[in-house]
Amino acid sequence: MTPSQRTAIRLGAIRFCIASLIVYATVAFGEGWLYATLGRAGAYALWTILFILLGSVTLAPLAPSVSRPRFATIFTLAFLGYAIGWIVAYFVLRGSVGEWVGSFAGCLLIAVVFASAFGRLSSTPQLFVYLFAANSVGYFLGSILNSLFGGPVGMLSWGIAHGIFFGAGLGAVLGEIEDVKKEDVEM
Template sequence: MSSPTVRPLALDLVHGALGFAFVSVAAFSVWAFAAKAFKNFGGELGMYAAIAAVFLGLSGLLLSPLAGGMGRFYKAFLPAFLLYSLVWCIAWFGLKGRTGEWVGAAAGCLVFAWLSMKLLGSTRGWIAAAVALFVLHTAGYFAGDWAMYDYWLKKPAFHDLAPADKAHAALMGKLSWGLCYGLGFGAGIGWVFNRARVGA
Protein backbone atom coordinates (compact mmCIF):
# COMPACT_ATOMS: atom_id res chain seq x y z
CA MET A 1 0.00 0.00 0.00
CA SER A 2 1.51 3.34 -1.01
CA SER A 3 2.04 6.13 1.48
CA PRO A 4 -0.14 9.25 1.23
CA THR A 5 1.28 11.99 -0.93
CA VAL A 6 3.61 14.22 1.05
CA ARG A 7 2.67 17.88 0.92
CA PRO A 8 5.06 20.79 1.49
CA LEU A 9 5.68 21.50 5.17
CA ALA A 10 4.68 25.16 4.74
CA LEU A 11 1.30 24.13 3.31
CA ASP A 12 0.63 21.80 6.23
CA LEU A 13 1.65 24.50 8.73
CA VAL A 14 -0.77 27.01 7.22
CA HIS A 15 -3.55 24.44 6.77
CA GLY A 16 -3.14 23.23 10.34
CA ALA A 17 -3.02 26.74 11.78
CA LEU A 18 -6.07 28.09 9.97
CA GLY A 19 -8.15 24.93 10.25
CA PHE A 20 -7.45 24.35 13.93
CA ALA A 21 -7.96 28.05 14.70
CA PHE A 22 -11.55 27.69 13.47
CA VAL A 23 -11.99 24.51 15.52
CA SER A 24 -10.44 26.11 18.59
CA VAL A 25 -12.64 29.22 18.48
CA ALA A 26 -15.66 26.91 18.27
CA ALA A 27 -14.39 24.88 21.24
CA PHE A 28 -13.53 27.93 23.33
CA SER A 29 -17.03 29.21 22.63
CA VAL A 30 -18.21 26.53 25.07
CA TRP A 31 -16.19 28.31 27.76
CA ALA A 32 -17.16 31.77 26.52
CA PHE A 33 -20.90 31.21 26.22
CA ALA A 34 -21.76 28.23 28.45
CA ALA A 35 -19.35 28.21 31.41
CA LYS A 36 -22.12 29.05 33.89
CA ALA A 37 -24.18 26.10 32.70
CA PHE A 38 -21.45 23.69 33.80
CA LYS A 39 -21.46 24.88 37.43
CA ASN A 40 -24.31 22.43 38.05
CA PHE A 41 -23.45 20.07 35.21
CA GLY A 42 -20.04 18.50 35.74
CA GLY A 43 -18.19 21.58 36.91
CA GLU A 44 -14.84 22.55 35.41
CA LEU A 45 -14.05 18.97 34.41
CA GLY A 46 -17.38 18.66 32.60
CA MET A 47 -16.69 21.87 30.71
CA TYR A 48 -13.26 20.57 29.66
CA ALA A 49 -14.89 17.36 28.44
CA ALA A 50 -17.37 19.33 26.34
CA ILE A 51 -14.57 21.45 24.89
CA ALA A 52 -12.59 18.31 24.04
CA ALA A 53 -15.67 16.87 22.31
CA VAL A 54 -15.89 19.94 20.05
CA PHE A 55 -12.18 19.66 19.25
CA LEU A 56 -12.55 15.98 18.38
CA GLY A 57 -15.76 16.38 16.42
CA LEU A 58 -14.68 19.26 14.19
CA SER A 59 -10.97 18.61 13.67
CA GLY A 60 -11.37 15.82 11.15
CA LEU A 61 -13.68 17.89 8.99
CA LEU A 62 -11.04 20.58 8.51
CA LEU A 63 -7.71 18.83 9.05
CA SER A 64 -8.11 15.38 7.47
CA PRO A 65 -5.91 16.26 4.43
CA LEU A 66 -2.97 16.51 6.83
CA ALA A 67 -3.14 12.73 7.24
CA GLY A 68 -4.28 11.81 3.75
CA GLY A 69 -7.93 11.23 4.56
CA MET A 70 -10.56 11.30 7.30
CA GLY A 71 -9.99 7.73 8.45
CA ARG A 72 -6.23 8.10 8.76
CA PHE A 73 -6.63 11.46 10.49
CA TYR A 74 -9.00 10.22 13.16
CA LYS A 75 -7.00 7.02 13.63
CA ALA A 76 -4.08 9.15 14.80
CA PHE A 77 -5.71 12.32 16.11
CA LEU A 78 -8.42 10.87 18.35
CA PRO A 79 -6.17 8.84 20.67
CA ALA A 80 -3.34 11.38 20.51
CA PHE A 81 -5.55 14.34 21.38
CA LEU A 82 -7.38 12.42 24.11
CA LEU A 83 -4.06 11.46 25.70
CA TYR A 84 -2.75 15.02 25.32
CA SER A 85 -5.92 16.34 27.01
CA LEU A 86 -5.65 13.81 29.83
CA VAL A 87 -1.99 14.63 30.47
CA TRP A 88 -2.69 18.37 30.37
CA CYS A 89 -5.61 18.04 32.79
CA ILE A 90 -3.57 15.92 35.21
CA ALA A 91 -0.83 18.55 35.19
CA TRP A 92 -3.28 21.43 35.54
CA PHE A 93 -5.40 19.96 38.31
CA GLY A 94 -2.37 18.49 40.08
CA LEU A 95 0.07 21.39 39.88
CA LYS A 96 -2.09 24.43 39.06
CA GLY A 97 -0.88 27.79 37.82
CA ARG A 98 2.05 28.32 35.46
CA THR A 99 3.77 25.13 36.59
CA GLY A 100 0.78 23.05 35.59
CA GLU A 101 0.50 24.86 32.27
CA TRP A 102 4.17 24.36 31.35
CA VAL A 103 4.29 20.74 32.50
CA GLY A 104 1.01 19.98 30.76
CA ALA A 105 2.23 21.59 27.54
CA ALA A 106 5.57 19.79 27.54
CA ALA A 107 4.27 16.34 28.48
CA GLY A 108 1.13 16.70 26.37
CA CYS A 109 3.06 17.68 23.25
CA LEU A 110 5.50 14.79 23.72
CA VAL A 111 2.74 12.19 23.93
CA PHE A 112 0.71 13.79 21.13
CA ALA A 113 3.66 13.81 18.73
CA TRP A 114 4.82 10.28 19.51
CA LEU A 115 1.40 8.62 19.47
CA SER A 116 0.05 10.37 16.38
CA MET A 117 3.24 9.67 14.42
CA LYS A 118 3.27 6.05 15.61
CA LEU A 119 -0.31 5.56 14.44
CA LEU A 120 0.44 7.22 11.09
CA GLY A 121 3.25 4.75 10.47
CA SER A 122 6.51 6.50 11.34
CA THR A 123 8.13 7.84 14.50
CA ARG A 124 11.26 8.93 12.63
CA GLY A 125 12.24 12.35 13.94
CA TRP A 126 9.44 12.41 16.50
CA ILE A 127 11.48 14.26 19.12
CA ALA A 128 12.21 17.14 16.72
CA ALA A 129 8.54 17.16 15.74
CA ALA A 130 7.53 17.18 19.42
CA VAL A 131 9.82 20.14 20.08
CA ALA A 132 8.33 22.03 17.13
CA LEU A 133 4.85 21.20 18.38
CA PHE A 134 5.72 22.36 21.89
CA VAL A 135 7.14 25.67 20.66
CA LEU A 136 4.21 26.44 18.35
CA HIS A 137 1.54 25.16 20.76
CA THR A 138 2.98 27.02 23.73
CA ALA A 139 3.49 30.25 21.78
CA GLY A 140 -0.17 30.13 20.78
CA TYR A 141 -1.32 29.23 24.29
CA PHE A 142 0.53 32.04 26.02
CA ALA A 143 -0.29 34.55 23.26
CA GLY A 144 -3.91 33.73 24.03
CA ASP A 145 -3.25 34.15 27.74
CA TRP A 146 -1.76 37.58 27.01
CA ALA A 147 -4.65 38.55 24.72
CA MET A 148 -7.18 37.72 27.40
CA TYR A 149 -5.58 38.98 30.59
CA ASP A 150 -3.24 41.73 29.38
CA TYR A 151 -5.44 43.15 26.62
CA TRP A 152 -9.13 42.46 27.11
CA LEU A 153 -9.15 42.10 30.91
CA LYS A 154 -6.28 44.44 31.69
CA LYS A 155 -6.50 45.90 35.17
CA PRO A 156 -7.40 48.44 36.48
CA ALA A 157 -9.17 49.69 33.33
CA PHE A 158 -11.33 46.56 33.23
CA HIS A 159 -12.81 47.33 36.65
CA ASP A 160 -13.95 50.75 35.45
CA LEU A 161 -16.08 49.29 32.66
CA ALA A 162 -19.85 49.04 32.79
CA PRO A 163 -21.17 45.50 33.45
CA ALA A 164 -22.18 44.99 29.81
CA ASP A 165 -18.73 46.10 28.64
CA LYS A 166 -17.08 43.77 31.16
CA ALA A 167 -19.10 40.86 29.80
CA HIS A 168 -18.13 41.80 26.24
CA ALA A 169 -14.44 42.07 27.17
CA ALA A 170 -14.54 38.69 28.94
CA LEU A 171 -16.20 37.08 25.92
CA MET A 172 -13.69 38.58 23.49
CA GLY A 173 -10.81 37.55 25.76
CA LYS A 174 -11.88 33.92 25.77
CA LEU A 175 -12.43 33.82 22.03
CA SER A 176 -9.09 35.56 21.44
CA TRP A 177 -7.40 32.89 23.53
CA GLY A 178 -9.08 30.23 21.43
CA LEU A 179 -7.92 31.88 18.22
CA CYS A 180 -4.28 32.18 19.34
CA TYR A 181 -4.20 28.68 20.81
CA GLY A 182 -5.70 27.23 17.64
CA LEU A 183 -3.23 29.00 15.36
CA GLY A 184 -0.24 27.78 17.37
CA PHE A 185 -1.38 24.24 18.12
CA GLY A 186 -2.75 23.83 14.61
CA ALA A 187 0.58 24.81 13.04
CA GLY A 188 2.24 22.28 15.35
CA ILE A 189 -0.21 19.57 14.33
CA GLY A 190 0.54 20.36 10.70
CA TRP A 191 4.25 19.95 11.42
CA VAL A 192 3.81 16.63 13.27
CA PHE A 193 1.54 15.09 10.64
CA ASN A 194 3.80 16.25 7.81
CA ARG A 195 6.84 14.65 9.46
CA ALA A 196 4.93 11.41 9.98
CA ARG A 197 4.00 11.31 6.31
CA VAL A 198 7.54 12.11 5.21
CA GLY A 199 8.85 9.20 7.26
CA ALA A 200 6.10 6.73 6.32
Protein backbone atom coordinates in the same frame (compact mmCIF):
# COMPACT_ATOMS: atom_id res chain seq x y z
CA MET B 1 11.24 23.30 4.47
CA THR B 2 9.41 21.99 1.42
CA PRO B 3 6.42 23.68 -0.22
CA SER B 4 4.22 20.84 1.03
CA GLN B 5 5.37 21.47 4.62
CA ARG B 6 4.63 25.20 4.30
CA THR B 7 1.20 24.36 2.93
CA ALA B 8 0.52 21.97 5.81
CA ILE B 9 1.57 24.58 8.39
CA ARG B 10 -0.57 27.30 6.82
CA LEU B 11 -3.63 25.09 6.38
CA GLY B 12 -3.19 23.55 9.82
CA ALA B 13 -3.16 27.03 11.35
CA ILE B 14 -6.28 28.16 9.49
CA ARG B 15 -8.25 24.95 9.90
CA PHE B 16 -7.45 24.29 13.56
CA CYS B 17 -8.06 27.96 14.38
CA ILE B 18 -11.67 27.46 13.29
CA ALA B 19 -11.99 24.40 15.53
CA SER B 20 -10.35 26.21 18.44
CA LEU B 21 -12.51 29.30 18.04
CA ILE B 22 -15.67 27.18 18.23
CA VAL B 23 -14.46 25.42 21.40
CA TYR B 24 -13.32 28.63 23.06
CA ALA B 25 -16.65 30.26 22.14
CA THR B 26 -18.39 27.67 24.29
CA VAL B 27 -16.10 28.75 27.12
CA ALA B 28 -16.62 32.46 26.43
CA PHE B 29 -20.39 32.23 26.36
CA GLY B 30 -21.25 29.07 28.29
CA GLU B 31 -18.56 28.27 30.85
CA GLY B 32 -20.72 29.08 33.88
CA TRP B 33 -23.69 27.14 32.55
CA LEU B 34 -21.48 24.18 31.59
CA TYR B 35 -19.88 24.05 35.04
CA ALA B 36 -23.30 24.27 36.71
CA THR B 37 -24.83 21.65 34.41
CA LEU B 38 -21.98 19.21 33.77
CA GLY B 39 -19.56 19.99 36.60
CA ARG B 40 -15.91 20.80 36.02
CA ALA B 41 -15.00 17.29 34.83
CA GLY B 42 -17.99 17.19 32.49
CA ALA B 43 -17.15 20.58 31.00
CA TYR B 44 -13.54 19.56 30.37
CA ALA B 45 -14.74 16.28 28.83
CA LEU B 46 -17.10 18.20 26.53
CA TRP B 47 -14.33 20.57 25.43
CA THR B 48 -12.03 17.60 24.77
CA ILE B 49 -14.72 15.88 22.70
CA LEU B 50 -15.34 19.07 20.71
CA PHE B 51 -11.62 19.47 20.00
CA ILE B 52 -11.43 15.83 18.90
CA LEU B 53 -14.45 16.04 16.60
CA LEU B 54 -13.58 19.41 15.09
CA GLY B 55 -9.85 18.71 14.90
CA SER B 56 -10.45 15.38 13.17
CA VAL B 57 -12.66 17.01 10.55
CA THR B 58 -10.50 20.07 9.94
CA LEU B 59 -7.11 18.34 9.87
CA ALA B 60 -7.96 15.04 8.11
CA PRO B 61 -7.32 16.50 4.64
CA LEU B 62 -3.70 17.12 5.69
CA ALA B 63 -3.19 13.36 6.07
CA PRO B 64 -3.98 12.02 2.58
CA SER B 65 -2.20 8.70 3.13
CA VAL B 66 -4.84 7.48 5.58
CA SER B 67 -8.61 7.26 5.38
CA ARG B 68 -10.65 9.83 7.27
CA PRO B 69 -11.90 7.23 9.78
CA ARG B 70 -8.31 6.11 10.43
CA PHE B 71 -7.18 9.72 10.84
CA ALA B 72 -10.08 10.33 13.22
CA THR B 73 -8.93 7.36 15.30
CA ILE B 74 -5.32 8.55 15.33
CA PHE B 75 -6.32 12.12 16.18
CA THR B 76 -8.69 10.91 18.90
CA LEU B 77 -5.94 8.90 20.59
CA ALA B 78 -3.44 11.74 20.19
CA PHE B 79 -5.75 14.42 21.53
CA LEU B 80 -6.98 12.25 24.39
CA GLY B 81 -3.34 11.81 25.38
CA TYR B 82 -2.81 15.55 25.11
CA ALA B 83 -5.90 16.33 27.19
CA ILE B 84 -5.06 13.79 29.88
CA GLY B 85 -1.44 14.97 30.08
CA TRP B 86 -2.49 18.61 30.21
CA ILE B 87 -5.36 18.26 32.67
CA VAL B 88 -3.49 16.01 35.11
CA ALA B 89 -0.45 18.31 35.15
CA TYR B 90 -2.58 21.43 35.48
CA PHE B 91 -4.75 20.17 38.32
CA VAL B 92 -1.88 18.55 40.22
CA LEU B 93 0.72 21.32 39.85
CA ARG B 94 -1.59 24.33 39.33
CA GLY B 95 -0.75 27.73 37.93
CA SER B 96 1.85 28.43 35.28
CA VAL B 97 3.99 25.44 36.32
CA GLY B 98 1.01 23.17 35.68
CA GLU B 99 0.38 24.87 32.34
CA TRP B 100 4.00 24.44 31.20
CA VAL B 101 4.21 20.83 32.37
CA GLY B 102 0.79 20.19 30.82
CA SER B 103 1.95 21.60 27.49
CA PHE B 104 5.10 19.47 27.66
CA ALA B 105 3.32 16.24 28.61
CA GLY B 106 0.40 16.76 26.24
CA CYS B 107 2.59 17.58 23.26
CA LEU B 108 4.90 14.66 23.97
CA LEU B 109 1.92 12.30 23.97
CA ILE B 110 0.60 13.70 20.68
CA ALA B 111 4.05 13.34 19.10
CA VAL B 112 4.35 9.73 20.24
CA VAL B 113 0.89 8.81 18.95
CA PHE B 114 1.40 10.45 15.54
CA ALA B 115 4.93 9.07 15.15
CA SER B 116 3.73 5.56 16.06
CA ALA B 117 0.64 5.69 13.86
CA PHE B 118 2.58 6.86 10.81
CA GLY B 119 5.58 4.57 11.36
CA ARG B 120 7.92 7.47 12.13
CA LEU B 121 9.07 6.76 15.70
CA SER B 122 12.53 8.16 14.99
CA SER B 123 10.85 11.52 14.24
CA THR B 124 9.24 11.75 17.68
CA PRO B 125 11.69 14.33 19.10
CA GLN B 126 11.31 16.60 16.06
CA LEU B 127 7.51 16.29 16.08
CA PHE B 128 7.50 17.05 19.81
CA VAL B 129 9.53 20.23 19.30
CA TYR B 130 7.11 21.47 16.61
CA LEU B 131 4.12 20.80 18.86
CA PHE B 132 5.56 22.05 22.14
CA ALA B 133 6.87 25.31 20.65
CA ALA B 134 3.71 26.09 18.69
CA ASN B 135 1.25 25.02 21.38
CA SER B 136 3.09 26.92 24.11
CA VAL B 137 3.35 30.14 22.09
CA GLY B 138 -0.33 29.97 21.16
CA TYR B 139 -1.55 29.08 24.62
CA PHE B 140 0.49 31.66 26.54
CA LEU B 141 -0.04 34.43 23.97
CA GLY B 142 -3.74 33.64 24.17
CA SER B 143 -3.61 33.83 27.94
CA ILE B 144 -2.04 37.30 27.70
CA LEU B 145 -4.74 38.41 25.25
CA ASN B 146 -7.42 37.03 27.53
CA SER B 147 -6.00 39.00 30.46
CA LEU B 148 -5.69 42.11 28.32
CA PHE B 149 -9.21 42.11 26.88
CA GLY B 150 -11.15 40.07 29.44
CA GLY B 151 -14.67 38.72 29.03
CA PRO B 152 -15.83 36.99 25.86
CA VAL B 153 -13.49 39.04 23.63
CA GLY B 154 -10.50 37.92 25.69
CA MET B 155 -11.55 34.28 25.62
CA LEU B 156 -12.21 34.37 21.86
CA SER B 157 -8.81 36.03 21.35
CA TRP B 158 -7.26 33.21 23.35
CA GLY B 159 -9.01 30.68 21.12
CA ILE B 160 -7.76 32.37 17.96
CA ALA B 161 -4.14 32.61 19.15
CA HIS B 162 -4.08 29.07 20.51
CA GLY B 163 -5.79 27.71 17.42
CA ILE B 164 -3.47 29.42 14.94
CA PHE B 165 -0.25 28.39 16.66
CA PHE B 166 -1.29 24.91 17.80
CA GLY B 167 -2.78 24.33 14.35
CA ALA B 168 0.50 25.40 12.76
CA GLY B 169 2.30 22.90 14.99
CA LEU B 170 -0.12 20.14 14.08
CA GLY B 171 0.27 21.14 10.43
CA ALA B 172 4.06 20.98 10.80
CA VAL B 173 3.75 17.47 12.20
CA LEU B 174 1.47 16.35 9.38
CA GLY B 175 3.67 18.12 6.82
CA GLU B 176 6.67 16.24 8.17
CA ILE B 177 4.99 12.84 7.95
CA GLU B 178 2.86 13.45 4.85
CA ASP B 179 3.37 15.07 1.47
CA VAL B 180 0.64 17.71 1.65
CA LYS B 181 -0.09 19.53 -1.60
CA LYS B 182 -2.43 22.50 -1.66
CA GLU B 183 -4.34 21.14 -4.65
CA ASP B 184 -5.03 17.88 -2.79
CA VAL B 185 -6.66 19.59 0.19
CA GLU B 186 -10.35 20.41 0.04
CA MET B 187 -10.87 24.00 1.05
